[in-house]
Amino acid sequence: MGRAAVFDVDGTLADTNHLHVTTWWEAFRQAGHDVPMHAVHRAVGLGSDDLIAHLLGEDRDEDQDDAISAAHKTLYGTYFDRLPALRDAGRLLKKLHGDGWTVVLATSAGGAELKALRRAIDADDVIAAVASADDVERGKPAPEPVQQALELAGVPAERAVFVGDTVWDMRAGTRAGVTCVGVLSGGIPRADLEEAGARAVYDDPAHLLASLGDSPFAALA
Incomplete structure (x- = not known):
């Protein structure tokens, strides 16, 4: 077997975890959210939707989710050639x-x-x-x-x-x-x-x- x-x-x-921390932190900041980096670090490993829900809570404005996720992807994408x-x-x-x-x-x-x-x-x-x-x-x-x-x-x-x-x-x-x-x-x-x-x-x-x-x-x- x-x-x-x-x-x-x-x-x-x-x-790459700390690259994710930095780029998620910046994505949240751009959307007007002050999320501590240590909290972001503990959430890394979750999928994007779950990470946002975990950090911002269920009572967040979910209309922002796609924009926050897209911002993270764009910011993180600048490192693709040197991960x-x-x-x-x-x-x-x-x-x-x-x-x-x-x-x-x-x-x-x-x-x-x-x-x-x-x-x-x-x-x-x-x-x-x-x-x-x-x-x-x-x-x-x-x-x-x-x-x-x-x-x-x-x-x-x-x-x-x-x-x-x-x-x-x-x-x-x-x-x-x-x-x-x-x-x-x-x-x-x-x-x-x-x-x-x-x-x-x-x-x-x-x-x-x-x-x-x-x-x-x-x-x-």
């Missing part, structure tokens, strides 16, 4: 592929943003499929992105490991029934990731790569 290695992208494989991959992110994916894992991405990114992220990671030859924001009705922390990734891989939940950097990732993976692994490269504390369901936590992709033999991946090898 196959095995699936499912990965979030922003903050997990690409060092940085985290150290050894591509090597980690290639190692897992070489060890027989089906590598699938599960991300709230889509379209041109996802293309730019994949360019930065530079491991397209081993990425079997992508479950993006364009493929599901509800993003993380709902389980749909992870479930879609498993369907694309043709692997049951008990034969999969999901790696992410936010509590939204850990909650989505837990609800999908997969083993969850956290990384600290997105800036979320270890305790928060563990409380949300992380079986193990590593500093970044390089640390996970160096620790694969003792990681949850080894238990399914």
Whole structure:
């Protein structure tokens, strides 16, 4: 039976969370909202609609949502040609592929943003499929992105490991029934990731790569 290695992208494989913080903060500012950057940081990983609702509340003027989201996309898009991959992110994916894992991405990114992220990671030859924001009705922390990734891989939940950097990732993976692994490269504390369901936590992709033999991946090898 196959095995699936499912990965979030922003903050997990690409060092982009703080770019999202800055560009979301500016998008909110342009719309007249004073949203603290620390609050934006904690919301990164949610899809655009959910992030706006989470930060502005259900009683906000929803007519502003599309404009705020569009502003964020425009601001973030100015970085597309220089998005940085985290150290050894591509090597980690290639190692897992070489060890027989089906590598699938599960991300709230889509379209041109996802293309730019994949360019930065530079491991397209081993990425079997992508479950993006364009493929599901509800993003993380709902389980749909992870479930879609498993369907694309043709692997049951008990034969999969999901790696992410936010509590939204850990909650989505837990609800999908997969083993969850956290990384600290997105800036979320270890305790928060563990409380949300992380079986193990590593500093970044390089640390996970160096620790694969003792990681949850080894238990399914």
